[in-house]
Amino acid sequence: MRKKIKIAQNGHNTIYEERRKSMCELFGVDSAKKIPLNELLREFFSDGTEHPHGWGMAFFYGNAVSLEKQPQSAVTSNYLKQRLRAKIETDKMIAHIRLATRGTMDYENTHPFVMRDNYDRTWTLAHNGTIFESEVLEPFVATEDGDTDSERILCYIIDQVNAAQDEKGAALTKEERFALLNRIILEIAPENKLNLLIFDGEIMYIHTNYKDSLYRCRKDKAIVMATRPLDRDKWKNVPMNQLLAYEDGKLIYTGTKHEYEFVDSEEKMHMLFLDFANL
Known part of the structure; x- marks a missing residue:
């Protein structure tokens, strides 16, 4: 296995290496032009040994999505090995490797998730974290395709977008979509680990409330x-x-600063252990 990249803070490595073993991983690109991604994706997917429950990639072409995913380890996928040998250049994408805490090891539970709203806009979501408490997500347990808390987040987003567009009688503008997602984040962030990458065909949204668990890097226009x-x-x-929110590699919106940082606790780790034991 290739050596993991670490960064130093005040002469010490971050706590990433330990946290990496207990959570999914996210990767995303938003750029004004296509960039080569093979090396970055190979490094990203090399963590598949310790994240064996699925891998996925979503490539975006305007409102169209090309979705590739499997409910197996990235390092054992012959398809992914062949895919990474071919040249990969794109301007917008989301990738994910899964370490399941909730939901069985099935295609329907493998990230990213894709849904369309009632004005035919395509939304794609990948999540790293766990929803411990959220009454607004509970109704979607009965309607989601799989059985993950992550998919229910996207179900709720689509539900709220559809309701807002029905009330308006027209599709939401990008400013209105951002305001709606900002409200949803404030609703579901309390008591939950909420690292998210979301793409709506135009804007790439990113959120974290878990310290040292999501990074960004400027690479030219990306x-x-x-x-x-x-x-x-x-x-x-x-x-x-x-x-x-990013558009073509540029930060265009920043949401409301909240105080809902997720901090690990013995109680929540026990809940995760029980869920994992039942997979």
Whole structure:
């Protein structure tokens, strides 16, 4: 296995290496032009040994999505090995490797998730974290395709977008979509671990409320986001507790700063252990 990239803070490594073993991982790109991604993706997917429950990639072409995913380890997937040998250049994408805490090891539970709203806009979501408490997500247990808390987040987003568009009688503008997602983040962030990458065909949204678990790196006209630094370039922590929105590699909106940082506790770790034991 290739050596993991680490960054130093005041002469000490971050706590990433330990946290990496207990959570999914995210990767995203938003750029004004296509960039080569093979090396970054190989490094990202090399963590598949310790994240064996699924891998996925979503490539975006305007409102169209090309979705590739399997409910197996990235390092054992012959399809992914062949895919990474071919040239991969794109301007917008989301990737994910899964370490299941909730939901069985099935295709329907493998990230990213894709849904369309009632004005035919395509939304794609990948999540790293766990929903411990959220009454607004509970109704979607009965309607989601799989059985993950992550898919229910996207179900709720689509539900709220549809309701807002029905009330308006027209599709939401990008400013209105950002405001709606900002409200949803404030609703579901309390008591929950909420690292998210979301793309709506136009805007890439990113959010974290878990310290040292999501980074970003400027590469020419691109912004690259990942759970850990993937090369020797200058990676910085994504700002905590605030929804960000990028378009063509540029930060266009920043959301409301909230105080719902997720902090690990013995009680929540016990809940995760019980869920994992039942997979």
